[in-house]
Amino acid sequence: MKTTTLYRPVGEKEMVLILESNFKKFPPRLEWQPIFYPVLDESYASEIAEKWNTRDEAGNYLGFVTQLQINILPRMSEQEIIMSCGCRQKKLDKFNQAIIGSIEVTNVFIGNDFRKSENTEIENLILKLKNET
Structure with a gap:
């Protein structure tokens, strides 16, 4: 097996669910x-x-950029990788099983109408990412 790096933008609701999975999987749609x-x-x-x-x-007017590594089949083109990863709910579990390690968060974008998050972990993640840039 070979691996590839993928990215997924998510909002606050999805980020909370990723946090709850200990950065191991993407939540149901x-x-x-x-x-x-x-x-x-x-x-x-x-x-x-x-x-x-x-x-x-x-x-909540937040845009997080997540990064992950997945196992892929040898000799897959980039287009085949994306086509196989764009999936409906029934294939998401299989996708999550292909994730190697943890989902990382590389950046956050904050919209003008952002309201302080009710989730302390989200607030801490925002502060950490903003201090790294």
Whole structure:
């Protein structure tokens, strides 16, 4: 098996669920998110987190960029990797099993309408990420 790095932008609700899994898995899709779709490029994930998540009230106007390593089949092209990872709920469990180690959080973007999180771990994560930049 070989590995590849993927990125996934998430809002506050998903980040809380990732925290609750001890950074081991992505949560079941939220009601308005039918497809789980990671990307290969951190700058693209950052663009989504900054331009979309920071304007989303449901995610408390926060955009986190997560990074993960997964096992993949040898000789898969980048397009095949993305196509196989973009999945509906029934395949998400299989995807989570392919994660190597822990999901990391590499950046956070904060929208103008952000309200202090009720979750202390989220607030601590924001402070940590902002102090690293």
